[in-house]
Amino acid sequence: MIQFIISRTISSFILGFGLLAISLQVLEAKQVDIPIECLNETKTSDDFNVFDFFLTHGETQEWLNLLATEYPETCQIQSLGQSSEGREISAISIYNDQPKKIILLGNLKAREWVGMTSSIFIIHELVRNSASYPHANKFQWIIVPITNPDGYEYTREHNRRWAKTRTVQQDGNIGVNLESNFDAQWGSATSHSALNPSGLLYRGSEPFSEPESRAIKELLDSHEDAILVVDLQAHGPNIFMPWSYTDEPVPNIDLVRAVADAGHKAMNAQSQQEFEVGIISDYAPFEYGTCMDYCSLIGIKVCLILRQQVGTHNLVTNDIIPFGQEAMVGIQAMAIESDWQQWQRSGDNF
Template identity: 30%
Template sequence: MKLLLVLLFATVYAKHEEYSGWKSFYIKPSSHDQLKDLGNLISKLELDFYIHPSLDREGVVLVKPQYQDDFVKFVNEENMKYWIHADDVKIQLDNDDLMMESFQQEARSSKSSSFNYDKYHTLDVIYEYLDSVAQKHSDTVKLVTPATSYEGRTLKYLKISKDNFQSGKPVIFIDGATHAREWITIPTVTYAIHKLVENVTEPDLLDKFDWILYPVVNPDGYEHTHVKERMWRKTRSTDQHVAGKICRGVDINRNFDFEWNTVGTESHPCSDIFPGRKPFSEVETRVVHSIFNEHHQNMILYLSVHSFGSMFLYPWSNNGSLSDRGLQLHMVGIRMADVIHELSLKHFPRYRVGNTALVIDYFSSGSSSDYAHSIGVPLSYTVELPGRGSKGFVLHPRYIKPVVTETWAGFAAGARMAGQLFGSR
């Protein structure tokens, strides 16, 4: 056992070197002007918001060593509240690894299932689960493998229906891991699969709706976060810029053809919000686009799951204006948030619901939720899951099951309300 611990520590502390000297800060703006000023600083100081702040709710921002003095000077001059989240990001990521390994060692002795909700699974295990569900429940589940990723991985999602989408039922589409580092998003989607076909306690949800569940939109990036760079966010393509070999990848959530590359993007490929050389440049984006194209006439609800922040955000992200579905978007968002709140752990903040640009005072373009809404999906949300409960950069595994349970309850309530409002489309 002692030798095992020594080897574990040696392995952990050899990782995450690229983040050595980085700091992360809690930041708590108190006015819309402060939120806007902070947003304007993103490109200048290459800020990486792990959790976007909203009014009177703190966020978490990562700051590279060369910009830390300028960042601290700025927030002091603005009289903005801030405090240290991690004094050295590498050390905190090491601590995250040790925490997860220790927790999972304890959990292994009491768990027999190979796919459970007390750990973050690798891509291989997630794909094995999708394959298994499709095989065991072939009467309702179809595995779709529409393309391969830039690095050659199969893209996989499930279509769940009692009649293979033949009767024109309302369609609900949920996806996760658009941003590779947002690990908690994946179990929320796989748990939805579990509740629809394995532990069916609400049969009306499959009687009345057809479902598309896409747990890992960005498999290359997700794999990369496990083996190399934990905080990686983009795809892993190299063909979108002349410097692509050095600075890989595109932000999928800036790559859709809605006001593409007009606001909230950066032209340099090293940026985490690089939108690519054109809309739908990424195969991962094109697969989501193909789902919209095939089903948008019947699709009534789209939920793109992200982390963190405890928010239901809806269009339009590029300018803060409201669509003609604004009232329904807010009503259904409030319904989902209220159901989640009834089940939520006490120290998780209540979900905020609203227009993306107005809630976080940050404009962006090319998002999947805006694009879906622009082509006629009436209810389209970016869902930011809760991130409290851990000091580091990963939600503690002990909170995976509570989060997926409460999130599914919210999604189920949202589906039913969406059906009442738009089921006759």
């Protein structure tokens, strides 16, 4: 009987000590902001169900970093800077040894999540499923899945309809429309929405007033030899060509249209969506300070907007794969066509 009591007492002490140790471990984790579930396991990229959930900005960053760690010969992470609230703006570069560059930009408008999800799908396929895309490894892919991290997080936590950044303006208003903040006829804007800090299309106090647009500017400026840049958006289905600020086409419109038509044909075969191809100013009022126009002005030969057929608030997780497949097929076709067309015209001044 005495032996039993002593045994129970020792067991209780060990159990209590163990619980105390766990409690101290949890407390320590909270103090240094380590997720409790990470204490006793090492995460891999497999732990992120990127096709089943809308990742937070932090989860996206963690997933990208894990990919770069697990596939160092395939991809690398580049920091482009930080948002006004201090969030990282990252690009992942895939197949770095290839000289022909494709740049994809997602989520310039915070609420257009499909730009982010399609970018993430493409990253996953290029890194984890490359055998299914034998032509894709002929290019270096530079992808920024979340160009507007503050705005994106705000749409997750507060207002799903928010489109702008979260920079505090001098008058107390919040945010700038990144698609109006590039130095491409920026000063020509006259609409109340573009000039008023409370407006949905507010252009900012000057071109590149936002750290987010400056980060993208520096990326584009450092890769003026890219053969294709695609700005991924919602509210399609369209493939838009520059210019946004005039109804005149870009000088090399034949090249740009041939590339856009290749994407249209591929995506129509993939998803039976009839994408319209056209100059964006034929479909909407003139816009000033757009990323696509800046891209064209600095000499990148083919700059396009891909708008997929989903509204701002209509995207659900079941859409991630089909929209991702559609974008992957279309952009790969456009990359191949752009490479071919530019090679054919390499002796011409275009």
